[in-house]
Amino acid sequence: MPYIRETILTTRSAAGKVHIAPLGIIQDGETWVIAPFRPSTTLANVEETGIAVVNYTDDAKIFAGCLTGRKDWPLADVPDCPVPRLEAALAHDVLEVISVKGDPQRPRFACRVAASGQHRPFQGMNRAKAAVLEAAILVSRLKMLPPEKIEDEIAYLKIAIDKTAGPDEEQAWYWLLEKVIAHLAEVEAERGGS
Ligand SMILES: Cc1cc2nc3c(=O)[nH]c(=O)nc-3n(C[C@H](O)[C@H](O)[C@H](O)COP(=O)(O)O)c2cc1C
Structure with a gap:
């Protein structure tokens, strides 16, 4: 790869x-x-x-x-x-x-x-930043993934957010989570309606 x-x-x-x-x-x-x-x-x-x-x-x-x-x-x-x-x-x-x-x-x-x-010094790795990056990729692919996979990934990535995020990472996570929740609600409504 x-x-x-x-x-x-x-x-x-x-x-x-x-x-x-x-x-x-x-x-x-x-x-x-x-x-x-x-x-x-x-x-x-x-x-x-x-x-x-x-x-x-x-x-x-x-x-x-x-x-x-x-x-x-x-x-x-x-x-x-x-x-x-x-x-x-x-x-x-x-x-x-x-x-x-x-x-x-x-x-x-x-x-x-x-x-x-x-322009600026790099100040080290952070698990919450990495989790936000993964969640951003997930959000860019929501329509391609089954809801169960999305829920599992979010649950796993949340561990790093809970343990290591600062306010910026929490904000970034919340923005992504809003989008994930809206998507899952849409899928649920479609399933309910069929
Ligand atoms: C970390 C990350 C990497 C991405 N890499 C790609 C990529 O290589 N090619 C691509 O088409 N979209 C990629 N995406 C999704 C694009 O950012 C997204 O689809 C974006 O809206 C591109 O479309 P636009 O140029 O019309 O804004 C990536 C998203 C994230 C979060």
């Missing part, structure tokens, strides 16, 4: 609108592959401009926020780059597309690192 970094990607449309989305970037030798599913704004923007900024952040609220309609996070300019970075990024890389492998569902953009920046 390839190594994947879970990041927040900032991209920009040709018209200039900035978009923020969590995305896993995949290592392939010297290059990093961006593989967004169709349809998505990230995909359209990368196709249009050939540039993305990878934001390395351990801010659980940004991952959870993006999955729950809270996409308005402060941005900062990147020198000589049309795409901004997250103000909260610990570090960033500017990725430039060098080749594209077309696919009707999930094209792959191989990128080179054109520039990098360091």
Whole structure:
């Protein structure tokens, strides 16, 4: 299996609108592959401009926020780059597309690192942050998973939240949990109605 970094990607449309989305970037030798599913704004923007900024952040609220309609996070300019970075990024890389492998569902953009920046120190691993990341991925796949699997995963991830979360991780968890509960209620209503 390839190594994947879970990041927040900032991209920009040709018209200039900035978009923020969590995305896993995949290592392939010297290059990093961006593989967004169709349809998505990230995909359209990368196709249009050939540039993305990878934001390395351990801010659980940004991952959870993006999955729950809270996409308005402060941005900062990147020198000589049309795409901004997250103000909260610990570090960033500017990725430039060098080749594209077309696919009707999930094209792959191989990128080179054109520039990098360091902004804040990394202050250590935290189980609650990791649990929020897993829960964010779960939320991005709710429609593909059986409700029992969702309930089991949430129950397991909650252990790390209860034991190690600070206020930011608790907030991020709550945002995701609201979405999970709404989804499970919808499934329950559909089952009841059939
Ligand atoms: C940690 C994490 C990694 C993700 N990686 C991918 C990915 O590699 N490809 C993808 O299409 N979506 C990925 N997603 C889901 C996208 O963030 C989500 O579908 C997003 O809305 C993309 O669509 P957009 O560009 O239209 O906003 C990921 C989500 C999370 C939380």
